[in-house]
Amino acid sequence: MNETSVESVDEPTILNDRDIIVKVGLSTTCGSDLHLLGGYIPAMRAGDVLGHEFMGEVVEVGKAVRTHQVGDRVTVCSFIACGQCWYCSQELFSLCDNGNPNPALTEGMWGSSIGGCFAYSHALGGFAGSHAEYVRVPYADQGAFTVPDGVSDMSALFASDAAPTGWTGADGAGITPGDTVAVWGAGGVGQMAARGAMLMGAEQVIVIDRLPERLEQVRQHIGAETLDYTEENIVAELKERTGGRGPDVVIEAVGMEAHGAGAVGGPMYLYDQVKQQLRLQTDRPTALREAIYACRKGGNVFILGVFGGVVDKFPVGAMMNKALTVRGAQQHGHRYIPRILQHIADGELSTEHLATHVMPLDQGPQGYQMFKEKQDGCVRAVFQPHATTGSPS
Structure with a gap:
């Protein structure tokens, strides 16, 4: 518990025709991650990739993807939902029947399973997280949202999880x-x-x-x-x-x-x-x-x-x-993210100020320590997977 490290992992590939691969531009810590590191959420395994709040660029698309193409700048909802089951039709996206391929544990804990979530233990699907250079996004037509031209990468980052x-x-x-x-x-x-x-x-x-x-x-x-x-x-x-x-x-x-x-x-x-x-x-x-x-x-x-x-x-x-x-509830971000991106574009919502410490991903363990201990006024540590090593800003 409470151990993080930077390691090399295999790059993700398209597993389903509705997947996309995103080159991660920015990924951030979240208070929910500390529950994982502290051992309070079951079914974490050594080597799991953390990170569920992120944005980036589409670099590969599955054959059945209709709303995204290579080069699109997207923010991705942390919860994974199919968009087609009964719960999704009610806009209760975090309760999706199909987003979590490992429903047994949460059925035992809560009486029913909920949807999947990036990097939130194998109880919520075992999906690899966004503290990486690339990430596979299932059900991309439902869960990835094109960022408007007037919205910065940093603003769009927090439209992934904190804002929705x-x-x-x-x-x-x-x-x-x-x-x-x-x-x-x-x-x-x-x-x-x-x-x-x-x-x-x-x-x-x-x-x-x-x-x-x-x-x-x-x-x-x-x-x-x-x-x-x-x-x-x-x-x-x-x-x-x-x-x-x-x-x-x-x-x-x-x-x-x-x-x-x-x-x-x-x-x-x-x-x-x-x-x-x-x-x-x-x-x-x-x-x-x-x-x-x-x-x-x-x-x-x-x-x-x-x-x-x-x-x-x-x-x-x-x-x-x-x-x-x-x-x-967990977040029903698929319902709110387009509205949130518009609020940001219209100047009605500020999110960039949450990023108090920005650093390369290879300084991730340091960033998590600062975030957990609230050092130096850290509200959120933001990682840049493709940046070169330097001191946190």
């Missing part, structure tokens, strides 16, 4: 004009959920985190309010800002390795951390608990951060007695 994941949470949470929305987590996904909420009509958006560089990005690039949970009683402060009710919508964009502070966090966080490290539970729900307590009666809760299995001390009493509507 955020959009999935904001849209799925049922935001209506005039709502107050609170988002836990100021990483890439949390920032994109906050911006999505604003574009969907929310009147007030508040983002909660503890890292000053991330909270500053929220204020500068997203335009939302911020709270530092190490300095404020979050539940009390949110009620103060909403006339005593609490937010109409809460979005948890942290996931299974949440930290905590204050009355809701402190002892419970330590309890959760010990149980998770001993593998007596798979997930730390500190932020999710706080979100449920903070949400107004009759409000909406969306679980956007990744959870893998079971948690203890889940506040089902608060959820039931407060009449909360609780939803969650």
